[in-house]
Amino acid sequence: MQKPSNARGTRDFGPKEMAKRNYVFNIIRKHFEQFGFQAIETPAIENLSTLTGKYGDEGDQLLFKILNSGDYLSKLSEQDFQEGSKKFTYKVSEKGLRYDLTVPFARFVSMNRNDLAFPFRRYQIQPVWRADRPQKGRYREFYQCDADIIGSNSLLNEAELITLFQAIFNSLNLKANLVINSRKVLAGVVDVLGMNKHFVDFAVAIDKLDKIGWDAVAKELVEKGFTVEQCAVLADLIVFEGNNLAKIDKLTTFFNGNTQGLAGLKEIEDVLRFIQQNGFVNTNIIFDYRLARGLSYYTGLIFEGKAVDIPFGSIAGGGRYDNLTTDFGLPNMSGVGLSFGIERMIDVMDALNLFPLIPFSGSKILFAYFDEAGQTQAFQYVNELRKQGIPSEIYPEVAKIKKPFEFADKKQIPYVAVLGEQEMAQNKMNLKNMESGEQELLSLQDLIEKIK
């Protein structure tokens, strides 16, 4: 006998949690499909050759690796053992668990290029695994919900994803801003300063603005080779506050004809113009040229969604990429994607009490009885109700009548139908409303009409 536990950083989801999760998943899925995205699924297990080298050194460390089967040591020498864990790993492991949905998607697109209708809109809702140190809100197994449009350069696709974001958060009744920027805008800023080669340093530093403030960011920039004068020029941009149009004006002046910067601004303007037509109130789409997230493979517009009423980090993110499938032998396949941080969205909705009253059991009625005759009759009735499309249950045992009532109470089943001798003599049942306590004598037909 052992004291059972979950593996570290993993969770079970019981019926109550599942009801909440499915509420969010179903809304997201409904909108994905309304926007023409098609579901795909890829396996949890991928070849390590597919996964490694895609997420940086830290990512490679955080991949869960699967031990080869059989007598995997037989081919190895003591020297392999001496060389240490890092090298050893790739000698005893050829497979790993997917780290995100993006790399498997790129592999899928490359392998199925001849069967897909491009521009291909796919969505994927599956768990991913990371050997991270678990902490509050961070798990080793968690779901991702991704929507991507691949095979088209048009900015209309960005506008589609922004509209999708709005449609989903509107349906969830969860107030969220989507901050947008373009990698080209950021590149334009460093270009104006003549610091092209320091683009990555700039992006890494400015990404911390929210957390550490401008003074610390400026200090880091100086350490990386920016002059104090350049930082003063940047400071003027950084502290500027204004609406989208004001920020575009500010930057247009700043760019002073810089091609790259202006191309980025044009992207922002085009996308904002598109979404004016999407029928949503668009005040929650915020152009912020200080946004610098996940620049590793993004090449154009980038997105980051944040809850308005609670500081909770990012609840959605994505952007335009040009070279995702190149590693898998399919170059020139531009795409744009948006990933919904479903686990964090659920946490935010919980914190803000945004979940409606969700019945965590679908059953409308529980049948109870006193003896075997009642049991037989109840079994007939319960199956009749199911055929009518009414989710129903029968208490499985002849027991004291308080037991089915306790059961219905615990499972939040709204009605209990009791089949006693008297009721059965009249071909009826005694229906109790578990909330109001009201009781009434009904035939099966009455019951069906009442509950339907």
Add this chain to the structure above:
Amino acid sequence: MQKPSNARGTRDFGPKEMAKRNYVFNIIRKHFEQFGFQAIETPAIENLSTLTGKYGDEGDQLLFKILNSGDYLSKLSEQDFQEGSKKFTYKVSEKGLRYDLTVPFARFVSMNRNDLAFPFRRYQIQPVWRADRPQKGRYREFYQCDADIIGSNSLLNEAELITLFQAIFNSLNLKANLVINSRKVLAGVVDVLGMNKHFVDFAVAIDKLDKIGWDAVAKELVEKGFTVEQCAVLADLIVFEGNNLAKIDKLTTFFNGNTQGLAGLKEIEDVLRFIQQNGFVNTNIIFDYRLARGLSYYTGLIFEGKAVDIPFGSIAGGGRYDNLTTDFGLPNMSGVGLSFGIERMIDVMDALNLFPLIPFSGSKILFAYFDEAGQTQAFQYVNELRKQGIPSEIYPEVAKIKKPFEFADKKQIPYVAVLGEQEMAQNKMNLKNMESGEQELLSLQDLIEKIK
């Protein structure tokens, strides 16, 4: 650059396969919920202490084990390396991928015993992993669909699962028999022969009857210590053909008062009596005392579902167990479960052409246009349709008009709406029915009414 591939024994599911899979999953899920089963999910990753020792030696071998993170070799000596793969594995791996849904379910019930309403009806639809040699129809990653009722001895639960089986296969339009037996019937048979101690040998041998025939089974029994006379007695039972009642009569005579055997027969009779009331034609529920499947943890009734129109092995299976949670510190928790072999069911439905025409894209309409003005207008229209609950798409690029038509064709979108200059001047669009080729000039309002 690399040639991408799936890990051995794993599959991607593109939009077409997903449409089929979801068709089957949704029907199963609907019935699970109509019968009051509640969804749970457990993590893919479990501690090896939870998984090992539950599936026999072969099962332990087939578990996918996850390599520990960090410098896992640092704590090991050369001697550990010398001892070989089998021992080494448990020194470098503490976690594995779940092998089925039953053991994680038992762990879950044990850990959540105070929160659950017993008898607890859970369903679980998730993938499992086995390091089996891949072959046609056998994968290393595949879904299981399990329904279990735990915390009640009543045979009504068996009747509920049988009814669930009928409801699901009826809805799928897939003809299937459910063969039932009781472990007690089998135990009674060997008891009558005075061969109690050879129960497992008997069960293992008779389990092969379908594959190798009675003569080979009898030979195996003799090798295991049965006499030729005992085999002759058994042969009389084995070759007997008849309906459920005839078989019960035959066995009643055979048991000649044997307590265990008669207790098993009583279980069969009770369950058959129950299901007479469930409103289904029950000719597909077949008592067969030769059924012996998966006896490792079953203690009462056992089930096995088979397709009628194609020999394809088992497409569902399950039974009553008494000690599943004992290993996790929760004794005396009897339950009964039925697992639907979803991957095989899909293969059977494919082979028998039982899938209805499922649109693998949900989109009803694609908007096409000739220029930017059309694009802007189309973006407004498409979002209006989505708000009306009509899944719709917009071709994302200004392109030659044949491109959106080819796209709609490939994605099987039934209508294409073209916004040309003339149409837009009248606030209308030209709607083409992709199947009939018919075209008509419609306003947005006309379109919504037509498609809704």
